Amino acid sequence: MDVENHEPTGILQQQWNRRQVIWGGVGVTAAALISLFAKPDIVSLARNLVGSPVSSGKINLYQFDYYYIPNYMTWRVGDKLEVTLQNQSHTHWHEWTIGRKLNMDYFQGFGYMDADAWAIDFWDGVDVTLSDPYKIDNFVPNKAHVTYVGPKGPYQITTGGDFSPTLQPGGSLKLTFTVPNKPGLWHFGCFVQEFIHYRDGMQGLINILPA
Amino acid sequence: MEQRIAQAEPRNHPQPKVLRMAPVLRGLIWATIGFVVFDLFTVAVDPYRGNPLVTEPSAVIGWVGGLLGWLLGVGGYEEMILPLFGSPSTWVEPKDWRRYFGLSTNHKVIGIQYLFSSSSIFLIAGLDAMAMRYELMQPSMHFFTYTGQYLTAVGIHGSLMMFGVGTVAMISGLGNYFVPLMIGAKRTVFSRLSGIGHWLLPAGALTLIASPLLGYWDTGWRGYEPLASQDPGGMVYYYLGIFAMTFSTILSAVNLSATIIFHRAKGMTWARLPLFVWGILTVSLLNLIWQPEIEMTFVMALLDKLIPFHFWDALGSPETYLSMFWLFGHPEVYIIVLPAFAMWNEIIPVMAQKNLFARDWAIIGLIFVMMLSGLVWAHHMFTNMRNSEMFPFAFFTEMISIPTGFSFMAAIGTLWKARLRLTTPSLLVLMSLFNFVVGGLTGVYLADPPVNLQVHDTFFVIAHFHYTIIGGMIFTWIASMYYWLPKFSGRMYNETWGKLLAIWIFIGFNGTFGQMFLLGLDGMNRWVPAYPPYLKPMNYEVSLFAFFLGAGFIAHAIHIIWAWRNGPKAPENPWHSRTLEWLTTSPPPENNFDGEVEVVRGFYRYDHDEPSAYLVKDASESQ
Numbered sequence: 001m002d003v004e005n006h007e008p009t010g011i012l013q014q015q016w017n018r019r020q021v022i023w024g025g026v027g028v029t030a031a032a033l034i035s036l037f038a039k040p041d042i043v044s045l046a047r048n049l050v051g052s053p054v055s056s057g058k059i060n061l062y063q064f065d066y067y068y069i070p071n072y073m074t075w076r077v078g079d080k081l082e083v084t085l086q087n088q089s090h091t092h093w094h095e096w097t098i099g100r101k102l103n104m105d106y107f108q109g110f111g112y113m114d115a116d117a118w119a120i121d122f123w124d125g126v127d128v129t130l131s132d133p134y135k136i137d138n139f140v141p142n143k144a145h146v147t148y149v150g151p152k153g154p155y156q157i158t159t160g161g162d163f164s165p166t167l168q169p170g171g172s173l174k175l176t177f178t179v180p181n182k183p184g185l186w187h188f189g190c191f192v193q194e195f196i197h198y199r200d201g202m203q204g205l206i207n208i209l210p211a
Numbered sequence: 212m213e214q215r216i217a218q219a220e221p222r223n224h225p226q227p228k229v230l231r232m233a234p235v236l237r238g239l240i241w242a243t244i245g246f247v248v249f250d251l252f253t254v255a256v257d258p259y260r261g262n263p264l265v266t267e268p269s270a271v272i273g274w275v276g277g278l279l280g281w282l283l284g285v286g287g288y289e290e291m292i293l294p295l296f297g298s299p300s301t302w303v304e305p306k307d308w309r310r311y312f313g314l315s316t317n318h319k320v321i322g323i324q325y326l327f328s329s330s331s332i333f334l335i336a337g338l339d340a341m342a343m344r345y346e347l348m349q350p351s352m353h354f355f356t357y358t359g360q361y362l363t364a365v366g367i368h369g370s371l372m373m374f375g376v377g378t379v380a381m382i383s384g385l386g387n388y389f390v391p392l393m394i395g396a397k398r399t400v401f402s403r404l405s406g407i408g409h410w411l412l413p414a415g416a417l418t419l420i421a422s423p424l425l426g427y428w429d430t431g432w433r434g435y436e437p438l439a440s441q442d443p444g445g446m447v448y449y450y451l452g453i454f455a456m457t458f459s460t461i462l463s464a465v466n467l468s469a470t471i472i473f474h475r476a477k478g479m480t481w482a483r484l485p486l487f488v489w490g491i492l493t494v495s496l497l498n499l500i501w502q503p504e505i506e507m508t509f510v511m512a513l514l515d516k517l518i519p520f521h522f523w524d525a526l527g528s529p530e531t532y533l534s535m536f537w538l539f540g541h542p543e544v545y546i547i548v549l550p551a552f553a554m555w556n557e558i559i560p561v562m563a564q565k566n567l568f569a570r571d572w573a574i575i576g577l578i579f580v581m582m583l584s585g586l587v588w589a590h591h592m593f594t595n596m597r598n599s600e601m602f603p604f605a606f607f608t609e610m611i612s613i614p615t616g617f618s619f620m621a622a623i624g625t626l627w628k629a630r631l632r633l634t635t636p637s638l639l640v641l642m643s644l645f646n647f648v649v650g651g652l653t654g655v656y657l658a659d660p661p662v663n664l665q666v667h668d669t670f671f672v673i674a675h676f677h678y679t680i681i682g683g684m685i686f687t688w689i690a691s692m693y694y695w696l697p698k699f700s701g702r703m704y705n706e707t708w709g710k711l712l713a714i715w716i717f718i719g720f721n722g723t724f725g726q727m728f729l730l731g732l733d734g735m736n737r738w739v740p741a742y743p744p745y746l747k748p749m750n751y752e753v754s755l756f757a758f759f760l761g762a763g764f765i766a767h768a769i770h771i772i773w774a775w776r777n778g779p780k781a782p783e784n785p786w787h788s789r790t791l792e793w794l795t796t797s798p799p800p801e802n803n804f805d806g807e808v809e810v811v812r813g814f815y816r817y818d819h820d821e822p823s824a825y826l827v828k829d830a831s832e833s834q
């Protein structure tokens with residue numbers, strides 16, 4: 001009785017070999033490891049290849065838990081910018097600082113952690129106008145020359161640390177300024193909650209091109 | 212004789228189709244496509260501020276697309292979707308090694324797929340543990356850059372080990388392979404479902420491993436809320452990864468318990484059911500109760516993150532999550548060890564060729580552990596409750612050692628005055644008994660609130676549960692692999708190497724985790740990558756032992772793989788066991804038995820020479 005072993009026509013025959021599985025597996029593993037451990041390198045490589053357009057005029061900068069959108073911007077010295085900072089988190093306070101040289105060398109479990117600010121504050125000596133404040137937690141002008149437009153009430157102007165507006169959940173603020181003559185790479189980040197936001201990825205990069 | 216059978220011509224496929232790509236690879240490609248399509252769709256209909264390509268919601272929906280693509284690609288399309296719409300299934304399993312790389316409906320193939328997947332997960336999670344131990348060799352951060360990285364490593368290690376190894380290796384792996392053989396069945400009840408169930412496991416594990424792409428999370432394997440709501444996006448891949456892995460376990464539980472209930476051979480009464488099968492049955496019932504509970508908790512947590520709902524933060528009830536997690540979390544540890552308890556009493560009588568002592572009590576023990584396991588959860592929350600609430604939970608927790616003791620005593624009673632053959636499986640089972648006693652006794656201490664409040668969340672706890680899980684389950688898993696190796700492959704391992712490697716991991720294990728008790732008592736907290744310098748010498752030493760242990764596990768794997776392929780030919784029934792899997796050839800044929808199995812007496816009596824079952828090839832021979 002051959003009925004059971006009779007193979008009906010139109011079935012799916014599998015024709016593939018060991019080499020395909022091995023090379024496929026090796027390739028997939030390699031791709032996975034690269035994407036897991038070399039994410040920043042891939043991103044900067046892609047950025048170098050594709051480039052990134054120069055922002056001008058109005059820029060929206062969104063704060064989430066724990067990242068910024070965008071987390072990379074290209075500015076040009078002398079351009080007039082209007083950055084609208086918006087905290088999109090439902091639950092978290094976030095700030096925006098820009099600077100250079102973050103001291104992370106001294107992290108030790110029971111030593112001190114000298115890493116709550118930048119050594120160089122980008123806003124040092126920059127003229128900036130703050131307008132349309134909504135749900136501002138506090139604001140540190142540091143060494144910037146600040147003009148306030150609109151109600152002064154929402155600001156809780158404090159001292160200590162870098163130039164940093166801190167927004168409550170849902171808050172927003174507009175910063176208007178001319179890009180100062182400080183070309184090169186600048187980092188930005190949020191140091192709220194003892195630096196944890198920064199470490200969890202709340203950071204970004206600004207590439208300032210000379211005029 | 213010529214037979215005419217009315218048979219419709221297959222209509223839909225005039226030309227035979229050829230699959231030129233391994234189903235796993237096709238699955239990966241379809242998964243990628245599925246992710247991209249669903250992700251872009253989400254971004255298109257619900258653009259996020261600033262239009263990033265991957266956001267938390269789009270990563271979740273993209274993941275669903277990826278999972279569908281993966282399941283369809285590995286064979287689900289031909290085997291599940293076409294029949295669903297009335298076309299004949301076109302899926303034909305290859306008969307050679309190719310069958311392991313795609314959807315299968317054969318319980319033995321599925322069992323081996325599960326064993327392979329969960330061994331791979333064990334390797335990855337083990338390497339992760341090595342990274343953690345490397346970090347802990349120094350009191351300060353030197354390997355991981357951020358605390359979040361270390362904590363993500365801890366969380367991935369714990370989650371993979373619990374949901375991809377502990378709950379899987381013995382139940383879905385050995386259970387799928389041996390339960391039908393041990394009850395005299397030719398196949399399982401829901402074989403297609405079971406086949407697709409396996410492929411959820413690698414999908415879930417890969418999701419967890421990929422979670423750092425969305426951000427470090429720091430809640431460990433318990434996903435504690437409201438802490439988790441403070442975490443970056445990686446948290447959503449924790450929920451989804453575990454969802455896939457637990458779903459695989461649920462499908463196994465449905466299939467195995469239905470098979471045990473409906474597919475027993477003639478004469479296989481409940482009173483004769485083998486111990487391991489009882490273990491799988493009780494554990495499957497546990498799985499059917501508790502895995503959906505934790506899945507729903509995680510679905511709530513996921514929605515809480517995406518929407519957010521405030522179930523468990525200051526607006527909701529922060530302690531509810533603790534209860535919901537541990538309501539599952541404690542039974543989970545019994546899910547992991549019950550099959551091991553059962554396996555001790557499977558291996559010991561065979562190796563001693565002696566009647567199993569108090570067989571009924573061993574089974575009653577399994578059943579009562581299963582029933583009590585849901586009553587003790589709050590012993591994980593002693594630091595969060597009033598004194599008056601502690602007593603019932605301390606009481607129930609200590610109660611559970613009684614049924615546990617039944618299984619233990621059956622093993623000890625069988626060993627009593629036995630002339631045990633000291634083979635690798637029996638050696639590993641003895642080691643497992645020893646380790647589990649250490650884990651169990653320290654568990655009783657932890658159930659006492661005064662001790663618990665002192666050592667809560669220290670390495671004392673880490674030592675305790677690794678003693679029960681590695682000591683109890685992993686040692687027994689390896690013992691079972693050696694015990695059944697001749698059945699899997701028809702080949703034998705090398706006894707000298709087997710024993711040497713057993714002693715190796717025994718030393719490595721006790722050196723690593725024995726000292727962790729002391730570390731904990733000395734004040735070493737868990738979930739910290741940096742600690743006071745006075746703890747360094749012992750931590751350093753623990754790490755060295757841990758590397759030794761890790762190498763031992765890999766050596767066992769290499770030895771077993773070698774023996775599987777090249778070991779000396781094994782006799783038909785090398786251990787003189789009486790259970791049914793030895794009634795057939797090794798490895799078993801496609802349909803397990805070439806004839807009908809008829810069981811005539813129980814399997815655990817060695818005081819007579821009568822066979823416990825017959826293989827009836829012709830109906831007229833039936834007794």
Ligand code: HEM
Binds near residue numbers: 723
């Ligand atoms: C080579 C063997 C292993 C070593 C060296 C090891 C080491 C560790 C270490 C160092 C931790 C972190 C402790 C902390 O800081 O909280 C840990 C946690 C854990 N391990 Fe293992 N482990 C091993 C195997 C296993 C196995 C086989 C399982 C289960 C099947 C397991 C389950 C867990 C769980 C559930 C946690 C808790 C994770 C969490 O808190 O989220 N481990 N292990």
Ligand SMILES: [Cu+2]
Binds near residue numbers: 202
């Ligand atoms: Cu922030």
Ligand SMILES: [Cu+2]
Binds near residue numbers: 540587588591
């Ligand atoms: Cu518990």
